[in-house]
Amino acid sequence: MAFSVIGFSLIQLVGEYLFTQRTRDDQRIAEALAEEFSDYLVSFDVRAMYDAALEASRAEQCRILVLDPMCVVQVDSASAMNGSRFITREIGSVLAGAPSDYGFYDVGNAGTYWFRATLTAFPEADAMTGVYAAGITSGGSRIGVLVYISQVQEIYESLRDIQVKIMSWMVIVALAVLLVNMLVLRTITRPIGELNEGISRMGKGDLSARVSVRGKNEFSDLAKAFNSMSERLEQLDNSRNQFVSNASHELKTPLSTMKILIETLLYQDPMDTGMTKEFLNDINQEIDRLSRIVSDLLTLVNIDDGIKLNLEELDIGALLQDQVKRLTPLARENGIELDCSVKDSLEVNGDTLKLQQVVYNIIDNAIKYTPRGGEVHCTLARSGKTAVIRVADTGVGIPEADLPHIFDRFYRVDKARSRETGGTGLGLSIVRQFVLLHGGSIEAKSTLGKGSTFIIELPLSGRKAEA
Ligand SMILES: Nc1ncnc2c1ncn2[C@@H]1O[C@H](COP(=O)(O)OP(=O)(O)OP(=O)(O)O)[C@@H](O)[C@H]1O
Ligand SMILES: [Mg+2]
Incomplete structure (x- = not known):
């Protein structure tokens, strides 16, 4: 639509420009001739009038008629209409008082033979014709009308040329736009449709719904x-x-x-x-x-559900020693030597109950999975801005294949043995979650048959860490 509006306005503009140029020129000539013919008409010198009309018509490539106020042709440069009446809208308008007027006629489509014969500047030309009428006056009163008939076919033709060119460009551009549009639409709507389908599948509970990823946009x-x-x-x-x-x-x-x-x-x-x-x-x-x-x-x-920690500055060394003390009877009962060495006095910002549970679970595991006569060593040391707790045992160890899974819920290496020891496989997953909540990390190293080491790193609280 935008293209057609632009196209039509362009055609209109060019047409107007061409026609105003031409009509202005022709009208000026018609008015000049009307002035010249005023004297002839007053003296009624038909002979001289005809000669002047013929000369002017040859010079300007046009046909000239001189009409009296009754619209009777007094002189026709083509000598075809002498004595007959001739009236067109422009002549009427000039007789009604306008100084001059003009109009265009398509002689090829003008209908009657009479009209065609009267309008044609040159009898052989069957083309667009401009009719200019200019009033002939003498002493302030209208004594006749000068009709100047000229061909405007070339202007029409060049206008039509421009029209055809603009139209064909418009069609080409419109087709190109349409094509691009279709391609763009296809690339846009297809993924949207697929996505839509995927979402509705998922909405219905099919969580395996996936969509294909094409291109990079x-x-x-x-x-x-x-x-x-x-x-x-x-x-x-x-x-x-x-x-x-x-x-x-x-x-x-x-x-x-x-x-x-x-x-x-x-x-x-x-x-x-x-x-x-x-x-x-x-x-x-x-x-x-x-x-x-x-x-x-x-x-x-x-x-x-997003548990909240009751954070406070706590002495992690004291906490470790407390838990070791708590578990010493159990270790003794199992014939295991449990000791603890705290190298630095370190403070972390943590939740006492949860960190107690972390340490308890790890040492409890070490005792549980170490046979009679074994050892469990706990240490606390500082490394940069973190407190590092190590719990090393000389127990059964963990096979390499199981190591990545021991922190999963309900994961137990040896189900039968765990059952004996009363384990459910939830301990380590709770430990890991608590450590992560504190912004720390946990890692396990193990050699099967030789023992395991659990390493927990917790960020030191601000003050101590700066020091
Ligand atoms: N120190 C260790 N030595 C050898 N294996 C261990 C050790 N700690 C944990 N494991 C293995 O990792 C598994 C998971 O430990 P986790 O503490 O999560 O469960 P559990 O001790 O079996 O049961 P729970 O702690 O819930 O009572 C254990 O079943 C055990 O097989
Ligand atoms: Mg456990």
Whole structure:
């Protein structure tokens, strides 16, 4: 539409320019001739008038008619209309008072033979014709009309040429625009459609929905972002499912054990006090285990929900020593030598309860997975702006293949052995989450059969770190 508006205005402008030039010239000539013919008409010298008209018509390549106020042709330079009446709109307008006027006629389409014969400047030319009428006056009154007929065919033709050129360019440009438009639309709408489909699939619960990434533009970025989002969601969904099924399994095991124990107790006849006591003791242990699992699970859920830390400046060396002291009886019971060396007095900004749990879990593991006669050494040292806690044992070690997974929820290297020791595989995942919440890191190194070392790094609190 914009192109057609521009095209048509351009044609109009060029046309107007060409025609105003021409009409102004022709009209000036017609007016000059009208003045010249005034005297002839007053003296009514038809002969001289005809000669002058003929001469002027040859000079200007035009046809000249002189009309009296009754529109009767007095002189016709082409000698065809002498004595007949001739009237056009322009002549009428001049007779009505206008000094001069003009109009254009397409002689080829002008209809009647008469009109054609009267209008043609040169009988053989069947073309666009301009008719200029100028009033002939004498002593202030109108005594006749001079009609100047000239061909304007060339202007029409050049105008038509321009028109054709502009139109064809417009068509070419419009087609090109259309083509580009279609290509652009295709590249835009296709990825949007695909993305839309992917989103609605995901909305219906199909988390495996992915879209294809093509090219390198905003849409491919969007597709990439969508894919990584759906991938992450799928991972989360899978791990949640895994978590729920693991959790139910872990909860179910002590329940079934308790059920068997209770049923055995119920059906024993007569009651054996010794056995009853033993079974009740087992049931009590299973209940402890259950409540430990539930509290671990709750801790993990709280972490996932964005748990808040009760931060305070704390002496991490003292905290480590406290936990070692707490676990010494357990170590002794298992025939393991547990010691602790704190090299620097270091302060971290942390949550006491959670860091206690971290240290406790790691040392507890070290004791649990070290056979009788082994050793567990705990150390605290400073490294740059971090406090480094190392818990090294001489225990069973962890196979290389399992090492990357030990921090996963419910992951246990040796399920049977862990069961004996009462582990559920949640300890280390809680530890890692707590350490990360403190802005620290945890790493495990191990040699199978020789022992493992757990290294926890915690950022020192501002004051100490500066010092
Ligand atoms: N010091 C260690 N030496 C050898 N293996 C270890 C050690 N610490 C952890 N592991 C392995 O990593 C697994 C995961 O440890 P994690 O503390 O998460 O679980 P757990 O000790 O089995 O159970 P929980 O701590 O929940 O009672 C353990 O089952 C064990 O196989
Ligand atoms: Mg553990």
